[in-house]
Amino acid sequence: MSTCEFESLEKTLETHIPEEELKEVKRILYGRETMPLDLPSCAQEAASKRDFELKGYRFEAAEEQLRPPRRTRVGLIQNRIVLPTDAPIMDQINAMHSRIGEMVEVAAMCGVNIVCFQETWTMPFAFCTREKDPWTQFAESAQDGHTTRFCQELARKYNMVVISPILEREELHSTMWNTAVVISNSGNVLGISRKNHIPRVGDFNESTYYMEGDTGHTVFQTQFGKIAVNICYGRHHPLNWFMYSMNGAEIIFNPSATVGALSEPMWPIEARNAAIANHCFTCAINRVGTEHFKSEFTSGDGKKAHHDFGHFYGSSYVAAPDGSRTPGLSRTRDGLLVVEMDLNLNRQISDKWSFKVNGHAFIYCELKVIGKTCSC
Template sequence: MSGEFESVDKSLKKHLPPSEYAEVRRILYGNEVSKLEFSSEVQSEAEQKDFEVQGYGFSALKEEERPARIVRVGAIQNKIVLPTTAPVVEQTFYIVFQAAALRQRISDIIDTAAKCGVNIICLQEAWTMPFAFCTREKHPWCQFAESAEDGPTTKLLQELAKKYNMVIISPILERDGNHGDILWNTSVVISNTGTVLGISRKNHIPRTGDFNESTYYMEGNTGHKVFQTQYGKIGINICYGRHHPQNWLMYGVNGAEIVFNPSATVGALSEPMWCIEARNAAIANSYFTCAINRVGTELFPNEFTSADGKPAHKDFGHFYGSSYVAAPDGSRTPTEIF
C-alpha cells in the first residue's frame, strides 16, 4: 500500500473541504510554514534531471540586539540508479557503475541545492548503495564500503562542499582500515571549506527481522558527537537511533542546534512512528530535526527470509520517503512521498 499511497497531506486535501482541511493541517503540522518559491532555472533543472525540489521556511520573532541568523538546510531523499538484479559480467564492474551513477545524480542534486541557497545538506543512510543489509550476504555488498577520510565519495563531496560553500553530511558504509578492516555505518561531516570535520557512527543497531544489521557492523564508538560548523552546531542520529529518546537527548546535552536523522525505513514497519519521532525530539530538546528516508523498492538477486515464518522474498518493503524538518515549537514541513 505504501508504494501506491502518495501522502497523508494530499489525501486530506483531496477529501476535506478547504476550511476543515486548514484546521486539520494546523493540528497535524503546528504553526504554518511558508512555501518557498524557486527560480525558473532551478525548476527547469530539476525537471530536466528528473527530481523534485520543495522548500519551506520557519518564522521566528526578530531580535533588536542581534542580527538574524538564517540557515538553509537541505535533505536529499533518493533511490538507487541501477536495479540490484542487473546482469553483470563482473560484480566489481557493477559496483563501480552503481556507485558512479549515484554520485553523478547526487552531484546534480547538490548543484541545484546550491542554487537554492542551501547551507547544510544531508543525504540518506548508506546513500552510495542499495540497502542490502537485509540480505545478510557479505558479497557483493561489502564492496561498497570505503574510507571515510579519503574514499572516492568523500573526495567528491569535499570538492562540492568547497565549491558551494556548503556543509555536507554523507552517510556511507565505512571500511575502517585502522582497526582491522572493520565496517561501520558512518556519517562523514564535511565543512564548507572542504575539510572533513569528523565522523559520527550509528550507535543503535537493529537485530529484528530483515533489519539484522549486525551481520555487517556493530554499534558505533563515536558517542553523541556535535560538530561546530560555519552555520551552527549539528549532530547526526543515524536511522534506528531515532527510536531512543535518550539518544536524541544526548545530542541536545552536547549542544546541537540541528540534528539530522538519515534513515532507510520501509512501509508498515515504521510509518506511524516516522512522522512523530523527529518532531517529538525537536520539541523535547529545543533544536531543529531533519528526518530523511530513501524512496523506492529494491529487489535483490537472491531470496531471503525474515525469521517470521513467512515465505522468502527478494525485497523487504517500500521505502516511503516522507522526509521532513521539524522545529522546537512543534511546527513541521509537510510530508511528501515521491
C-alpha cells in the same frame, strides 16, 4: 518496483478536504503554518527536468533586540537507487554520485548551506540479505574514500556543508561502521558520527555487518550552526537525541532507511517529538523505492522467502522546536526539501518551555544519586 504505492498524506488531504477546513486540519496536524520558501524558477525547472520533487519552506523566529536572526538553509535529499542491485559495484556507486550531483546542483541554486543525504546513500540497503559478498565491497574509507572525495568537491564548489552517510571501512582493522562523514563548506572532513544503535528488527540484519558506533554524541561546529547526526534507528531512543542536544546541537539530522510495514506510524512522531523535547531542529530523511535482490532471503518469521525488502517510503521532513513541521516529501519520488530556519527559535522556545533546563537538572541529580559528578 511498485507503481501503486500511496503517494502522500498531504496530497490526499489537499484533494479531499475543503479549503477552509484544510487550514485547521493542517494546523492541528502540523502546528504553526510553515511558510512556503520562494525558490528560483531555474531550480524548479531543473528539478522537473531531472525528475525529482522540489519543495521549500521556512520557519521564522521572533525578532530579538540583541541578536540578529541566524538563518540557515538545509537541504534534505531522498532518492531511489539508480541501477539494479546486481550491476557492477563501481557502476552503482558512480550512478549514485551522478544522481546526487545533479540534485545538489539544484540545492545550490536554492541557496542551501547544509545538505544531508540518506543513510548509506551509495548503495542498496542490502543488509536484509545477510550476504557479505558483494555488499561489503561498498564500504569505503570515511577520511579519503572515493565518495568522501566526491563530497569534498561538492562542498568546495557550492560552499556547502555536506553530510554523507556511508558504509565505512576503517582501514586499520578492516572494521565496518555505519557512518556519517561531515564535510565543512571549505571541503575539509570535520569528523564522523557512527550509528550508535544497530537494529535487530524485521529484515534489518545490520548487526551481521557492523557494531554499535564509538563516536559518542559528537556535535560539529559549522559556519551555519552546530549540527549532529543521529543515524536511522537512533531516532527511537529519546536519550540519543537528548545527548546530542545537551552537547549543543542546534540541528540534528536523521538519515534513515526504513520501510512502511515496519515503522511508518512512528516516522512523523519521533523526530518531531525530539525537536520539541530538545529545543532544536530535526531533519528526518528516508530513501524511496523498492530494492530487489538476486538471492532470496527469509525474514525468520515462518513466511516464504522473498527478493525485496518492502517499500522505502521517503516522506522526509523538518521539525522545529515549537512543535511545527514541514509537510513531507512524497512517499514514492526522489526529492529535495529546502528549509530555511532561524536558529534563534531554539533559545526562544527553550526560554518559554524550559525542557532542557529540567533535563539538565535531572541528569545532575541522577549522577549525584549514583555518586558521580559531571561537568554538564
